[in-house]
Amino acid sequence: MSMNKFLEKWRYPSILLFSIGVSSVGSWIYFIALNLIVLNLTGSAIAVSGLYIVRASSSLFTNFWSGSLIDRLNKKYLMIVLNLFESFLIVILPFFSTLTWIYFMVFVITMASSMYHPTSMTYITKLIPIEQRKRFNSLRSLLDSGAFVTGPAIAGLLFTIGTPNMAIYLNAAALFLSACITLGMPNIEANQQLARKDEEKISYKVLFNDWKLVIRFSLKNPYIMMIYFLFSAMIVMMTATDSLEAAFATQVLSLSEGEYGVLVSIAGAGILVGSLMNTAIVEKVPTAWLIGLGSLITALGYLIFTSSYTFLIASLGFFITSFATAFANTGFHTFYQSNIPVDSMGRIVSIYGIVEALLIIIITAVFGVAADIISIRYVVVSAAIIMFVVATILLIFNVQPSKSRFYRNISELNE
DSSP states (O other), X not given: OOXXXXXXXXXXXXXXXXXXXXXXXXXXXXXXXXXXXXXXXXXXXXXXXXXXXXXXXXXXXXXXXXXXXXXXXXXXXXXXXXXXXXXXXXXXXXXXXXXXXXXXXXXXXXXXHHHHHHHHHHHHHHHSOGGGHHHHHHHHHHHHHHHHHHHHHHXXXXXXXXXXXXXXXHHHHHHHHHHHHHXXXXXXXXXXXXXXXXXXXXXXXXXXXXXXXXXXXXXXXXXXXXXXXXXXXHHHHHHHHHTTHHHIIIIISOOOHHHHHHHHHHHHHHHHXXXXXXXXXXXXXXXXXHHHHHHHHHHHHHHHHHTXXXXXXXXHHHHHHXXXXXXXXXXXXHHHHHHSOGGGHHHHHHHHHXXXXXXXXXXXXXXXXXXXXXXXXXXHHHHHHHHHHHHHHHHHHHTOGGGGGGGXXXXXXXX
C-alpha cells in the first residue's frame, strides 16, 4: 500500500483516536480532582464513596432509555452535543459548594458520559471498516492506557501549581476540544434527521418495543449474549475486587501509602507495556484468543495479587493483570462490533449495561460488608477464584472451532 493510500485510509480514524485520547486524559484529571474536592469539602471518605454510588446510579437510570434515543439520532451530532453539554456542566461544577448539589451535578454529568460511550461505539463501528477494527481497538487501548498514566500525573502537577478547580476546568476544555474535533469528522448518517418520524419519538411504547427487540436479539443469538455476559461478569468481579484493593494493600499486606503508590505505578507500566505489545501483534492473534486468553491471564494476575504476602509478589500480580487487560478489551470490542447489528447497537449495549451496572453495585456492596464481617483477604481471594473460573469458561467458549464464524472478518465469510 502506498503512503498516500495509507494516509487516506487512516485519516479519519487517526482524528477520532486523537479526540478519544484528549477526552480520556481529561476524564482521569476530572475523576481525581472531583474526589479531592469532595474530600476537602467534607473531610469524609464516605462522602467520596458516595460519588461512586451516584455515578453508578446515574448510569443505571440513563441506560434504561438512552439506547432508544441513541439509535434514532445522528451519532456525530449527538456526540458533539453530549461533549458540549458535559463541558458546560463541568465548568459550573466548582460554583456549587454543598455536597447535595455536587452529587446532583455529578449525576447529570454522568448521564451525558453514559450516553456518550454507546454513541461513540456505534459511530466507530459505522465509520471504521471491519478489516481496520482490530488495529483501531488496539490503538484505542493504547491511548486509554496512556491516559491512565498521564491523566493522574497531569492532575498531580496541577494540584501542586494550582487547585483542583483548575484541573476541573482543564477537563472541560478537553471535552470542548473533543467536540470541535468531532465536528470535522464525516457525517455517516447524512440523510438521518434528529428524529426519523413523529411516531418514533421516545415514548413508553417505543421503550417497551426496544426492550423487546433486545430480548429477541438475545434469544436468537444466545452465543453472542453468553460471551457478552461472561465478559461483563469479569468486569463486575474486577470492579468489586478493585474497591477493596487499597484496603487489602495497606491493611493486609501492611504496605505504606508510598509503597501502594509504587504499586499503582507498576500497574500503569503494565497497562502501557501490554497495550504496546497488543498494538504490535494484534493482527496476528485471533480475536477469540485475545478475549479468552487475555481474560484468563488477567484473572491469573488477580489470583497472584490477592494470594500474595510480600510487595514483590503483589507487584507481579498487579503487572500481569494490567498487562493482559489491553488484549481482552481489544478482542471484546472487536467481537461485539462484528456481531451486534449497528442499527440497534445503542439499545443493546445500553440495556446490557444496566445489568452490568446493577451487578457492580450489588457485588461491590456485598464484598464491602463481607470484608468487615469475615476478612478482606478471604473476600478478595474468593473473588479472584470466581474470576478465574469465569475466565476459564469464557476461554473454552471462545476457542470452540464450531463458533469460529463469530470471530472472522466479514470479508472472510464472503469468500
